[in-house]
Amino acid sequence: MEIDVDFVSQQNRMGSFRQKESICSYHLKLKPLYYFKMVTMIKQNPLELNMNTQKKRPKIGISVLVIHEGKILLGKRLNENGMGDWAPPGGHLEMNESIEECAKRELKEETNLEALSIHEGTWTNDIHSDQHYVTLTMIVNQFSGEVKNLEPHKCEEWKWFDYYDLPSPLYISMRNLIGKGHFFKLIAQHMISKEIAYLASPYASKDPIIKKNRLSKATQVTAELFDQGILVFSPLTHNVAIDQMTKGSGWDKWRTYDLSMLHQCGKMYLLKQPGWETSVGVQDEIKFAKQHNIPIEEIEC
Numbered sequence: 001m002e003i004d005v006d007f008v009s010q011q012n013r014m015g016s017f018r019q020k021e022s023i024c025s026y027h028l029k030l031k032p033l034y035y036f037k038m039v040t041m042i043k044q045n046p047l048e049l050n051m052n053t054q055k056k057r058p059k060i061g062i063s064v065l066v067i068h069e070g071k072i073l074l075g076k077r078l079n080e081n082g083m084g085d086w087a088p089p090g091g092h093l094e095m096n097e098s099i100e101e102c103a104k105r106e107l108k109e110e111t112n113l114e115a116l117s118i119h120e121g122t123w124t125n126d127i128h129s130d131q132h133y134v135t136l137t138m139i140v141n142q143f144s145g146e147v148k149n150l151e152p153h154k155c156e157e158w159k160w161f162d163y164y165d166l167p168s169p170l171y172i173s174m175r176n177l178i179g180k181g182h183f184f185k186l187i188a189q190h191m192i193s194k195e196i197a198y199l200a201s202p203y204a205s206k207d208p209i210i211k212k213n214r215l216s217k218a219t220q221v222t223a224e225l226f227d228q229g230i231l232v233f234s235p236l237t238h239n240v241a242i243d244q245m246t247k248g249s250g251w252d253k254w255r256t257y258d259l260s261m262l263h264q265c266g267k268m269y270l271l272k273q274p275g276w277e278t279s280v281g282v283q284d285e286i287k288f289a290k291q292h293n294i295p296i297e298e299i300e301c
Contacts, residue, residue, distance in 0.1 A: 058125075058132040062102045063090040063173050065121060066113065067141045067190055071160040073111065077171060078154055081128060086161075087171030089113075090135075103138040111158055112148035115140045117293050121186050124176035135173040137182075139190045142266060142295070163187045197225070198262045198294075199234040200286070201271035202279035204250060214273055215240055221271055221299060232269070233261055251281040259288050270298045 065088050066073040074086040091106040093099065104115045121137035147158050161167060163184075170178070177183045201218040205211050215236050222234040235258045243249050258281070262268060268289045276282045289296050 056132075058134050060093040061090060061126070061133040061135040061173065062093055062099060062106060063088050063135050063137045063177075064103045064107045064115075065137055065139050065186060066107070066111075066143065067139065067163075067187065068143075068160070069195070070162060072163055072166075072187075073113075073147065073158060074161055074167065074174075075110070075149075075158045076156040078156055081131060082171045085169050085171040086167045087174060088137075090173075093136075099136055099138065103140070107140065107143075110149075110151050110155065112150055113140075113143045113145045116142040116144060116295075119190060122177070122180075122182045124173050124180065124182075126172045126176055128172060133173070135176075137173075137177060137186070139186060141190050142293075196231045196233055196265050197267040197269055198265040198285075198289075199225070199232050199236075199269045199271060200262075200276075200282050201234075201236055202273055202275045202282050203236050203240070204279065204281070205275070210275075214275075217273055217301065218271060221269075225269070233265065235261070251284070255281070255284065258285070262288055262294065263292060265294065268294050268296050270296055271301065272298055273301050 072088070074088060077083055077085050077087055089107050089110045091102070091110075093102045097105075099120075100118050103118055107113050107115055117140065119139040119141070121139045123137065124135045126133045126135050147160075149155055149158055159167075166174075174183075177186075199218060199222055201214060201221075203211060203214050203218075205214070218234055218236040222232050222237050225232045235254065239254055239258070243253070262285060268285065270276070270282070270286065286296065288294075
């Protein structure tokens, strides 16, 4: 036996309507004009009464703080709410959508940028004159694509600004982010460290000549990258001198320290010196970088 779902739904709505109409008809004797208007309103929109009596609650907004080379991306709003204010990309969290999905979607829809890595930031309680938002800030410091204004009816333009020299006026969520002291903490955490690269290279060997050559090559490549304006953390260059003055040695001693440093970096350079395929340390670094979506760029020797 098949059930016509639409028919059943329609009958339920009609039953609800007849019940409301019956109640109103009972009171027509007391206040005819008032309840005539009520019956008319129910016929036009049976759900309107319930909607009008619901309490207003704050909405959830998602803000995407895009950080690149010491700058952040802001757009000049054309929306009635905050018109003329500078704000990061963002929008409303949709039903059944994760916060990460929303941040990536809004960023792509508004700026054409594709987020390659996304991190949790903080929240602000933004009370407008006629609206109330709880805004969740997400951080993107790795992305692909070029900035394009894909919603010119909502945004006049997108521009990059130095984090220490922001435009005015700022949108309320940005003002509150700065006012709570979170903005510069987020910048310090996700901009400065993420601009540093990590240089992975094999080192351990029973032959001291091989170890010396590996250290020398890693330090040489580090210097070359520095000359190119790239900030690099080289575990070999940094750790070997300290290792000689402390107890113990080897990857087991430095593993936690080095992987913690790698986690703070935005890229890993893989210096493919002979022996890198069998190096326990290098293989751990490669695995860790892949697990945390840290891009790997190979350097041939």
